[in-house]
Amino acid sequence: AERGASVVRAFLEQYYQIYDSDSRDALIQAYHDNAQFSLDCYLLPGQHSSTCSSYLSDSRNLFRIPSVERRMKLLKVGKNKIVDTLKSLPRTQHDPTSFVVDLVLFTPVLIELNVCGLFKEKDKVDSAMKYFNRLFVIVPVGSGFCIVNEMLTIMLATPEQVKKVAKLKEVVAATAAIPADPTSSTAVALPVEPDLATKHQMVTTLSLKSGMNLVWSEKCLTETNWNFEQALSAFLQLQKAGSIPAEAFQK
Structure with a gap:
């Protein structure tokens, strides 16, 4: 578990450092030649489509797209098509304190992880916070890792999600202000x-x-x-x- 956590942490830090930069070109190194990528964008009742307009054209929401031909077209196959799609999406700034990571599978030959959290778009003034869920399937290659399958889901963040992250930041800040107790090293996670x-x-x-x-x-x-x-x-x-x-x- 400790080995898996350190690998996932390093992978996500490197990935989002590039993804949130001004250029996503370097992500070409992160994907397998025959990798597959799909993007889904969901709107909850009462949410206007304009809030996620940058993502809807590439959304492969199977509940809304009955055409098999259209579904196949929206499934991006190959690292070049995938990175071109990622480069076409708005520039972003993710909030690492909001990340919830689930290491679904960790073996020497295959790693599957799910990460969700909040982000905002850099180029929009007063851009509403958005929620993302990203499922990665990665395999070891040389001294690093390579993504072979990815599913990215994007939604407009709910007020509850934004408040939860804000509260978490307050707790983290308060905890950081408390002197460490050298006799205690056990972290307690509240569900x-x-x-x-x-x-x-x-x-x-x-x-x-x-x-x-x-x-x-x-x-x-x-x-x-x-x-x-x-x-x-x-x-x-x-x-x-x-x-x-x-x-x-x-x-």
Whole structure:
């Protein structure tokens, strides 16, 4: 676990240092020659499309695009097409304190991780904060790593998400101001109940990964207290045991 955490931390730091810079050209080194990339953009009820207009044209939301031909066109294959797409998206500034990282799978030959958090667009005055969820599948190459599959989901951040991050920053600042106790080195993580927008994205992501419908994906997450890693692990165990009914895959 410690090895996995250090690898993921280094990967994300390097990736977002480039992604949030003025040029994303260097990201070409991060992707496999035959990597696949898809972008989904969701709008919650009451949200205006103009808030995410820069992303909707490339959005591969399968619930809204019935055309197989259109779906295939929006699936970017090859590192050149992927980086061209990323370069066409607005310049961004991500908030690392908002990041929630889930190391789904860590083996010597394959790493799967999910990271979500908040970001804003640099070139827009008073740009609304946006929420992202990014699923990376990476493999070791030489002394580094290479992305072979990526799914990026973008939504307008909800007021609850923005407030949660602001509160977290206050806690971090307050903690930093307290002198360290040399006799204690145990960190305590307080579980936070995800808001509705985050839950919606977790359900959608689990459905895409597992093949289950949204109802059963939500049921799986609810029974694991909205811990995505535990929900996915539970699904894999139940699937291996043949305990999942056929209705779970009926969409």
